[in-house]
Amino acid sequence: MPDLGTYAVPVLSSYAGTLALLIGLVVGSIWKARRVARKLDAVEERRGKG
Template sequence: MPDLGKYAVEVLSAYGVSLAFLVLLVAWTLYQGAKAKEALRSYEERRAQDGRASSKEAAE
């Protein structure tokens, strides 16, 4: 740990706030990404099952 002198609080809080915001942004981005991916995947899976059934109907 470097000696920050009398400005330790300022420097540490600046880094703390910045890193906290960045971590939040990254976490939020990853969460949204995972959610969208999962939603699309499950939808397409369901669609594929339905699709097989409905395309058979259409063929008949």
């Protein structure tokens, strides 16, 4: 790892913030995809019974 000197804290906190945002986006996308899939399954089930 390169020597960051006095910039170590801002650089590492920027990396941590970026990583946290990326993880949040991935988790949010997976959560929404599962929610939409459940709703689609419910609609398809209702149409199949009608």
